[in-house]
Amino acid sequence: MNEQEMSDEKVRKQMKIEATKRYLDEQQKEQESRKLQEYFENKKYTKTHFGPEEGxxxxxxxxxxxxxxxxxxxxxxxxxxxxxxxxxxxxxxxxxxxxxxxxxxxxxxxxxxxxx
Known part of the structure; x- marks a missing residue:
């Protein structure tokens, strides 16, 4: 019974670690996509703009x-x-x-x- 509880605890910890990794991967992908979108928007603006950048x-x-x-x-x-x-x-x-x-x-x- 004690071994069963320990193995269940290990499985729960492993599942929690995997869920955390998936969540962090999703967050990183969203952050990268936002950065790419901002980059392309800024690039589009700078290509059509002549003169100093406006704040x-x-x-x-x-x-x-x-x-x-x-x-x-x-x-x-x-x-x-x-x-x-x-x-x-x-x-x-x-x-x-x-x-x-x-x-x-x-x-x-x-x-x-x-x-x-």
Whole structure:
């Protein structure tokens, strides 16, 4: 019985060691794949970039600025659409022809800005 318990303990320890090795191997593979992916992303960026490298903070700053400009342009286009639709309603009330083509063009521009 004592030998049986000792052999069971050895088997459990061996299984635990193997499980730990598998876990560490998986972790190492994931880490290597992340490093490779970062390397290729950086390589792709440096191949298309001319000039000094930009820091992550500068990239975030430019991204925030672009997002802000898109929001401002989007708001301006929405107000233009609202004004033109209001004019369209006024034209209907007055019995005049509406300017539907210009409204559609402005909506198309807005959709292009929002998709960027």
């Amino acid at each position: 992550e903070e500068i990239k975030q700053m430019y991204k925030a600025k672009r997002e802000q400009e898109k929001e401002i342009l989007s708001k301006e286009l929405r107000t233009q659409i609202a004004m033109k639709e209001m004019l369209k309603e006024n034209d209907k009330i007055l019995g005049k022809e509406s300017d539907k083509v210009i409204i559609d063009q402005t909506k198309n521009v807005l959709s292009v800005v929002e998709t960027e």
